[in-house]
Amino acid sequence: MTDSAQQTGGAAGSGADAPPYRYTAALAADIERRWQDRWEEQGTFRAPNPVGPLAPAPGSAEADRLTRPKKYVIDMFPYPSGAGLHVGHPLGYIATDCLTRFQRMAGFNVLHAMGFDAFGLPAEQYAVQTGQHPRKTTEENIDRYRGQMRRLGLAYDDRRSFATTDPEFVRWTQWIFLQIYNSWYDAEQHRARPIGELVEQFASGARPTPDGRPWAQLSETERAGVLDGHRLAYRSEAPVNWCPGLGTVLANEEVTPDGRSERGNFPVFRRDLAQWMMRITAYADRLLDDLDTLEWPEPVKMMQRNWIGRSHGARVAFDVAEHAESITVFTTRPDTLFGATYMVLAPEHDLVTAITPASWPADTPAAWTGGAADPATAVADYRRAAATKSELERQENKDKTGVFTGAYAINPVNGARIPIFIADYVLAGYGTGAIMAVPAHDHRDFAFARAYGLPMRCVVAPDDGRGDDPASWDDAFVSGTAAVVNSTGDGVSLDGLAVPEAKKRIADWLAAHGHGEATTTYKLRDWLFSRQRYWGEPFPVVYDEQGLAHPLPAEALPVELPEVDDFSPVTFDADDADSSPAPPLAKATDWVHVTLDLGDGPKRYRRETNTMPNWAGSCWYELRYLDPTNADAPVDPANEQYWMGPRDATDPGGVDLYVGGVEHAVLHLLYARFWHKVLHDLGYVDSAEPFRRLINQGYVQAYAYTDERGFYVPAEQVESTDDGYVYDGRPVEREYGKMGKSLKNVVTPDEMCDAYGADTFRVYEMSMGPLEASRPWETRAVVGSFRFLQRVWRSLVDEQTGQPRVADIAIDDDTRRLLHRTIDGVTTETAELRFNTAIAKLIELTNKLVQVSADGAPREIAEPLVLMVAPFAPHVAEQLWQLLGHDDSLAYQPFPVADPQWLTAPSVVYPVQVNGKVRGRIEVAPDAAADVVEAAALAEEKVAAALAGRTPRKVIVVPGRMVSVVL
């Protein structure tokens, strides 16, 4: 496992007697440094904007670029961690860089930029430990990232880079927050509108207030409360995910299914706390439906669909027998209402206590009571047991448990008395927290009914031959298409209807009789937007003495973080569910208490001390690249329209290509879509979606090795022997996974640049496989890409003198055909991001070039080869281009175009199959008619022998491909 570069002291190709101009790591480093400097000096990759500070001077080269079609291609920007980049991180960056370099040459105006998602926990935790300000840590890390990226030759527009922590960026993040705060969702028009328009509706009486009083009679506090019920950003006292171990609350998306924090894996508790929320649920339908307009990987779309979790069904109200209460259930199968034989409430359901009677009804089966003497005890015991069960235990144990409440409900369609249970298989947080149980047609209800001896009633006729007696079934019969039976009651009959029609009829009946209505529920919940952290965007909000929130005016932005001595929130024992959040900003009392004039004279106010979650900046950064220096708006509409606007009526617009890891499938991508849609509704952006096309790059994974004690050993020092893997003379176990410090298997791009140069590293990463595929890192294989570039170099440059050895040497037709086939293939493959096959074709052409270049390289091959290599190995390509006699950078040289004349061969060899086996080959003209080919095939010696005089039943000629003879 020792790699060759290390054996030679760190730099490949170097040797005491190497020719002075051999392409070695040292020469590559020299070339790379030189071209990186030149690109920077000349602003080579600056993309012109239509308007604003980045608009080109008339008549400049950039002005010409504006006339071309555009491409906007970015990667998910990184959080700059203290560890720097390892070889896995830049996979996507290199891919978009190769693509955009190609697109520039192919005639597009290309916007390619990179920034930093720089708020976040690690810098803050470091600050807590060391006292170093997170800004300082962050800036140091960003500098390091910038250095590493520059060294890879990534061609970004340097004017468009920023960090989300930059005060100018924070200013617009806060500004967008205020736009969201000052908006409401008009469910009739399906779009966000300014809150002022809602106020007008209330004031004019066009929209009644919640309690019917005229708007003018409401107090200021009451009005604020009403409006908070509509604002897209609002404060609410609601159950939130409180994580004592992190000292902050978390969004639902940041909590794992087993109830722990995604970061840190600490326990999370539900607590009622006043927090900022984002009304993302208002956009549930559009976030779901618009997925269809996006070119995204299907798994990502599916994860978002699952997360939004829309389901259509009905709410049905069941009266409780001998009670004034009624219980509303949500069901997706209202057509099976006649099959409901019991009801289940979540243990936490509000009405449980109210409906539980003092004693068990007569004839209550012992199994239903949980062994308790009375229902109240049974319910209390069960609730306690359910509460102490962890989410994980609930999941692992799928056996249905529950207990009878002693109460009965009345089925509205037939008046049947059905027992009401509580059971933890019904979740408090979904639907209404109550279900009607239809054991014959639901797997879960079936299992519960079997366990507790509850009756079943078949109301959908099985069409799989199992018969219509549920007692004889092994499981529920679930069908969305079969016919409904046994469903005639109080003025309604569903018998004979197929399930979809039955759903509709019963919904109409329920609505007409006041028992319910068709409805839609979602798993998606509003987005918790407060964090008790220091290193985040402050909210641009203050509170007056009554506690009413006041947004700050745009001129007051950005609200900057105060300097503090202590960056830590008060953290608690990770299991201390009773603790309460205390944000670090609350300690900055001079900052918190301010005197402001918000229009009615100077008054005392208190600042919001929570900060925004670190998703805020990434919700809109793709817009800021478009107009990074705009001081009047997040982005000028003309610039947004040019780079991201919809292409046609069906196109949502957005970034032309977005590359990043699948781990952001729900969180970042859902939040960013939400903000974008709000900005779209309010008229700030033309595009309806932020990211038109998305590709998830694979992971670069690596082997890690553990010794007999289970400790990781440095992977680079492990050797592979016939007896297995050995470290320091002792056998070690190999495992495969992520690259990371703790696994001691990190390889950095800097090491690869030292050993081979950035161009080699780029070519290697791109030739490892398709972008979407994960692949194992193998340092020793990098040398293959190095050899390729070395062959290109050696063919075109004299290793002794450094002079070009290119000449106007004639090439034969076969070579010329290979050249044009390569151009054709590389163009297609590169445009489609199939870089591995594009590079393979370039290697093939290079190998041919080596063969024909004994006395010098034919210019006819050399020039297009250099241009085609350029997207992948830009530095060496620039150097060669210059040696070929060109003064300008090749960044905007037209990509070679294949001549169709040389794409067809002078003759075609057809394999001839007889009964599926290849028996011979014939060579004919490429445009030979089918009957000519057939005649030639049948006449071929070996084919004729195989035929042995028999007449073929059938002869198939596939033009250009093959001949198949069937006997």
Add this chain to the structure above:
RNA sequence: GCCCCGGUAGACCAACGGCAGAGUCAAUGGUCUCAAACACCAUCCAGUGUGGGUUCGAAUCCCACCCGGGGCACCA
């Protein structure tokens, strides 16, 4: 349990339904070298996870199963 993605040479990966190999690493032999490394030349290497089906013809399309990776998981 359900849903995705993937199984092709020792490894990574190619192959519009048409001769399984474009390319890379490794291995083996050679050239160069005092020797090695680098470099170069040459050679070796699989019938495509398994079983069916469709077809003149299947790695490719269909069905079932096995293995690996990922996602969801009592969502009514």
